[in-house]
Amino acid sequence: MPIFQPIILTTLTITTLIFLSSTHLVLMWVALELNTLVVLPLIANKSHPRSIEASTKYFLTQAAASALIIFSWTLNYITTGGGQITEVTNQVLTTIMTLALFIKIGLVPFHFWVPETIQGMAPTASIFLLTWQKLGPLIMLYLMSPLINFEVLSAVSILSATVAGWLGLNQTQIRKLVAFSSIAQMSWTLVIIKYAPSLTILAFYLYSITISATLLTLEKLSTTSINNLLLSFQKAPVTSLLLTISLLSLSGLPPLAGFLPKWLTIDQLVAEGAIWVAFTMLMASLLSLFFYLRLWYNSASTLPPNTINTQRLWRKPTQQTNLTINSLAMAALTLILAATMMKAITKQEAY
Incomplete structure (x- = not known):
């Protein structure tokens, strides 16, 4: 290969x-x-x-x-x-x-191939499919944005956010959870493309960084199911912490990077009069938030019962660090000040 x-x-x-x-x-x-x-x-x-x-x-x-x-x-x-x-x-x-x-x-309703395809791929190869592969269709939708029917766009985005969050609630395979997360994130990326294409570019950029950090940390931890995450913090506490940052950023919690595009998207939708679309997208994002928090809870907030006297499992000490994972995970962090600046820039472009 x-x-x-x-x-x-x-x-x-x-x-x-x-x-x-x-x-x-x-x-x-x-x-x-x-x-x-x-x-x-x-x-x-x-x-x-x-x-x-x-x-x-x-x-x-x-x-x-x-x-x-x-x-x-x-x-x-x-x-x-x-x-x-x-x-x-x-x-x-x-x-x-x-x-x-x-x-x-x-x-949605054309999402059926995403979880099955991601389940059969390696995490590093999934990065290309979930980020770079979607760049071409996004550029075409960007060029067609003035011609797209907003009713069709909003209906597909709401369905994608709702169905992806609903299917991820009872899912235990991490790769399929990542696939459902990608579907939900892309719905937020595309719902605003007609009114503010620049927000679509920003959302896809932050999504690409955060999902890449998540997949790289999952491969480093060698985890395939949620149950495997219970031992991740004892084996690799730093990597588990980076995974926590990436997951919380994908969920859109402030002051992480994932909060920025969702905040600006909701603000723009309300300004355009699509209040019900913004409200429905927010309610649908609560479903995705649940399985993000479940992954975070299993990876960094629990310690499984040990039958031995040691506090941590044995692991070989190493001085090697993964610069790529660390850089991407730190890029998932941001401040409210940066969000405020981006919001001001977006409003200036609108005027």
């Missing part, structure tokens, strides 16, 4: 540059297909039935979404003769393309 890492990173970089430099739907569709083909080896990197099943589900779902995108572009080209993404003016075609991009991102 290390042999293919430069190829994978190079391809992802090229496709990202295509998304950033072009607005033609055919080029963007080609970039989406390249992204899909690049992520497939990351999913099926082991000859395990679960990995093969995850890669098959991912490929079929992404192929269906790509077919809808090229179908929408074809009909738009026949009717208007335009190939730019900003020229899709037909409301029906815009809705079809928006739903296809929702499939790419994994929002």
Whole structure:
């Protein structure tokens, strides 16, 4: 697998540059297909039935979404003769393309492939699927934001936040919890894209940092279920503390970084008159908050009963530190002052 890492990173970089430099739907569709083909080896990197099943589900779902995108572009080209993404003016075609991009991102009701795919992947490989892979569809939605129907956008966002939080309540597998967390976080990222696309960029940036820190710490702790977290603090107290910071940041508790985009999103939705959308999103986030706090409680707030006289389990002392995990976890921290400054900047842009 290390042999293919430069190829994978190079391809992802090229496709990202295509998304950033072009607005033609055919080029963007080609970039989406390249992204899909690049992520497939990351999913099926082991000859395990679960990995093969995850890669098959991912490929079929992404192929269906790509077919809808090229179908929408074809009909738009026949009717208007335009190939730019900003020229899709037909409301029906815009809705079809928006739903296809929702499939790419994994929002409800097209979320079924996300937990199954993440369950069959390694935590480090999941970082690419949950962050970089979603950058292309987000850029396309960013360019289409003036044309998107807000009723469709708000309905999908509310459903995503509610269903993801509800399905995560009784879930014990950490990878599936991370998948449901990603669905809920993406709903907050997209609900405001029509009124304030800059907030979408900020929310996705903070989400990428925090989810990367969470997945790296989970891999370092070698935990696959919530029960394994009970021993994590005794084995690696510093890593468990970093995991706690990342989880609480994902939950959106102040003064951590995850609180900033949610605060600004609610403020912008209320300013635009979408009070019920803001209220429903807040209520749905309480479901996600429950399983975040459950993970935090099991990882850092409990000590399981020991049958020996020592206070901690034996572990080999080491002086090595993981700079990547530490940097990402510290980036998940922020101050209320930074949130206040960002809020002032957003209001200035609105005026």
